[in-house]
Every structure is written in structure tokens, then in C-alpha cells.
Amino acid sequence: MADPQWDDLRIFLAVAREESLSGAGRILRLDPATIGRRIARLEAAVEMPLFVKSPQGYRLSAAGEQLLRHGESAERALRMGVESLTGTSSGRLTGQIRLGAPDGCANYLLPKICAGIAREHPDLDIHIVALPRVINLSRREADMAITVSAPTAGQLLVQKITDYHLHLVAARSYLREQAPFATVADLKGHPVIGYIPDMIFDSELDYLAELNVARVPLASNSVPVQLNLVAEGSGLCVAHDFALPFHKGLRKVLEDEISMTRSFYLVRHQGDQKSDRLNRFSALLLDGMRSEVTRLESLT
Incomplete structure (x- = not known):
């Protein structure tokens, strides 16, 4: 041989x-x-x-x-x-780290967090992979991934990051043209925007099932697209509270009656837990996400 x-x-x-x-x-x-x-x-x-x-x-x-x-x-x-052999003398992180995340998190949370980490560690390359599906770590699509549910299969290290909240929202311009919403029953007949039904890759994202919405006349697998459709006055959608500060023309509807809580998890290869570089990056990422979710939700 x-x-x-x-x-x-x-x-x-x-x-x-x-x-x-x-x-x-x-x-x-x-x-x-x-x-x-x-x-x-x-x-x-x-x-x-x-x-x-x-x-x-x-x-x-x-x-x-x-x-x-x-x-x-x-x-x-x-x-x-x-x-x-690299980066230990200065304490700075080096090399490349590829981070997978759902696009809502990637668009509204990760830019500020990762930009801050990059400023502190200028020799580190951070690649954000924003995909509307589960990142396949076994195929090394990323070194680690943020998910909305904790995987139960595979040799993976899973850490809960934080809870986040969602509410039904609409554009102020849309609400001015409608009768006030007093109860959930008042939503009948109003278009609700959401994910493309057969492209929902995680049951935690099936928000409209909780509202018994059967038809989605305008849909996208992208959170920013959904929110931009709402901003055009096309209807209502379930939105992350942490995204609302970026969309000043939107406001919550039936805030007390319709409120959802979800969680983010950090998923890594189990064997990578011995990597000081990835452990340090993970700690910075977790601290950053917890702080950023809290900061943005306090603005809504």
C-alpha cells in the first residue's frame, strides 16, 4: 500500500x-x-x-x-x-472565520457586531454567509452558524445565544387608511406578507401558522424584502423587534395580542471547541449579539 x-x-x-x-x-x-x-x-x-x-x-x-x-x-x-503559531503574541485574532446566519440576523445584527470585532482584530477576515436555509457545517459551508432552533443530530456544540421578540407590523401609511385594529379578528381581509410557504426551512419561522393565515399573497424568503413590501403599504407582516429601528415607517399592530418569542443558537463543530481562536471569536460574538438585541429592542 x-x-x-x-x-x-x-x-x-x-x-x-x-x-x-x-x-x-x-x-x-x-x-x-x-x-x-x-x-x-x-x-x-x-x-x-x-x-x-x-x-x-x-x-x-x-x-x-x-x-x-x-x-x-x-x-x-x-x-x-x-x-x-499565529496571533498569540499580540492577543489578536487572525486568519479567516466564516459565519453562517439567517438573513434577518445577518442584515440587522451582524454588521455592527462583526465590524466591531474586525476593528479590534484587523488581521481577522470575517465572512458572513447569509442564506435562507440551514447552513451545512458538515460540508464546511461555515466554521459556525447561528440558527433559530437547536439541532439535535450530529457531533455539534450548541450554545443558546439569546431570546428575541417579534410583533405584527404595518406601515403608518397603511394604518391611516384602515379602521383601527381592536382584536385579532379585525385582521380578516387584510393581506399578510410572510415567507414563501414551501421555502420555510425551520418550523420556528412559520409565524403565520400561529395566526391561522392560509394565504400569503406577497411572500419572500428574505426578511428585508418582506419589510420593504410592508413599507410600501402592501399589508402586514410579523417582524423582528430588532429590525424595526431600521424601518422607521413601520409600527406594531395589536402589540399585546400578537407577541412571539424565538431564540438564536450558536452551532459549531464539536471538535472545534479545542480551538482557542474560535472560542475567543464565539465569546465576542455571543456578547455582541446579546448586547445588540437588547439595544435595538429597547428602541422599539
């Missing part, structure tokens, strides 16, 4: 996470044919197939699953070794 090369292992990890040669090629900036040759070389070195190939992509074989566990351990060890 020939000794596998580390660079081939790096390519193996990319194919395992992307489940295709083309996907791994985009990540590594190599053409798929080169990726395929390197995987074949690695399989020849270990003398067994690492993937089950099909029209749907590359799925790990039993041997591939075993190699993935060891490969990720080696990857973490290398990353932590590099971290131990």
Missing part, C-alpha cells in the same frame, strides 16, 4: 462534503478531471473504493466514511497547529 499524500486527502474531504467532482472543483479551484484523477490515486493508495459513484453524485463508501472521520481530525489538528 502506497502512502497517501496530504493534498489528496484535502481533495477527498472536498468531494465528500460537496458530493460531486464539480462541486469540489469550485471549492478548490481545480477542474473536475484533475479532481477525479486525484481521487483515483488516493483509492489506489488505500487499495479500496472510497466513493459509490452514481448519476446523483459521489456517496461515501464504508471505507470512505472511516477515512472522513480521520481526515477531519487531521484537518482540525493542522488548523489548530497553525493557530497556535
Whole structure:
């Protein structure tokens, strides 16, 4: 058996996470044919197939699953070794950290928080991945992710960050043209804006189910788009209180009758809890989010 090369292992990890040669090629900036040759070389070195190939992509074989566990351990060890040699003398964070978050959090909370961290740590690159879906940490789409529910599967480290609140809102211009809302029953006949129903990626985001709203005439998988639709006088929507200071023309409706509480969680790879760099960044992020949610909600 020939000794596998580390660079081939790096390519193996990319194919395992992307489940295709083309996907791994985009990540590594190599053409798929080169990726395929390197995987074949690695399989020849270990003398067994690492993937089950099909029209749907590359799925790990039993041997591939075993190699993935060891490969990720080696990857973490290398990353932590590099971290131990950089940034320790000055106390500053360095390198790159990719943070996934739902777009409401990414648009209204993270800019101020991450800009503040970046000022204190100018050699640190922070990448905010704002996606209207769950970030896949196992595929290394991000180093850590903010979620609205705590995952229960996988080898993950989950920390609750903070609670946040939501209320029904409408534009002042819209409310001036309507009879006053006295009870929830008065909402009947008014258009309610929300998420595209079949694109709700977490049940915690299904706010309109709590209001028994069956039809969503205007919808978007983006929170800022929903709020901008409301600002145009198109109807009402459930909004994060922390977003309202950015939309001065909106006001709460039936504030006492319709009030929701949700939570943010920070999710990380369990193996990364030994990384001083990621632990320090996580602590700064948690403190920043708790302070920012409290500050913005106090303005509404």
C-alpha cells in the first residue's frame, strides 16, 4: 500500500462534503478531471473504493466514511497547529472565520457586531454567509452558524445565544387608511406578507401558522424584502423587534395580542471547541449579539 499524500486527502474531504467532482472543483479551484484523477490515486493508495459513484453524485463508501472521520481530525489538528503559531503574541485574532446566519440576523445584527470585532482584530477576515436555509457545517459551508432552533443530530456544540421578540407590523401609511385594529379578528381581509410557504426551512419561522393565515399573497424568503413590501403599504407582516429601528415607517399592530418569542443558537463543530481562536471569536460574538438585541429592542 502506497502512502497517501496530504493534498489528496484535502481533495477527498472536498468531494465528500460537496458530493460531486464539480462541486469540489469550485471549492478548490481545480477542474473536475484533475479532481477525479486525484481521487483515483488516493483509492489506489488505500487499495479500496472510497466513493459509490452514481448519476446523483459521489456517496461515501464504508471505507470512505472511516477515512472522513480521520481526515477531519487531521484537518482540525493542522488548523489548530497553525493557530497556535499565529496571533498569540499580540492577543489578536487572525486568519479567516466564516459565519453562517439567517438573513434577518445577518442584515440587522451582524454588521455592527462583526465590524466591531474586525476593528479590534484587523488581521481577522470575517465572512458572513447569509442564506435562507440551514447552513451545512458538515460540508464546511461555515466554521459556525447561528440558527433559530437547536439541532439535535450530529457531533455539534450548541450554545443558546439569546431570546428575541417579534410583533405584527404595518406601515403608518397603511394604518391611516384602515379602521383601527381592536382584536385579532379585525385582521380578516387584510393581506399578510410572510415567507414563501414551501421555502420555510425551520418550523420556528412559520409565524403565520400561529395566526391561522392560509394565504400569503406577497411572500419572500428574505426578511428585508418582506419589510420593504410592508413599507410600501402592501399589508402586514410579523417582524423582528430588532429590525424595526431600521424601518422607521413601520409600527406594531395589536402589540399585546400578537407577541412571539424565538431564540438564536450558536452551532459549531464539536471538535472545534479545542480551538482557542474560535472560542475567543464565539465569546465576542455571543456578547455582541446579546448586547445588540437588547439595544435595538429597547428602541422599539
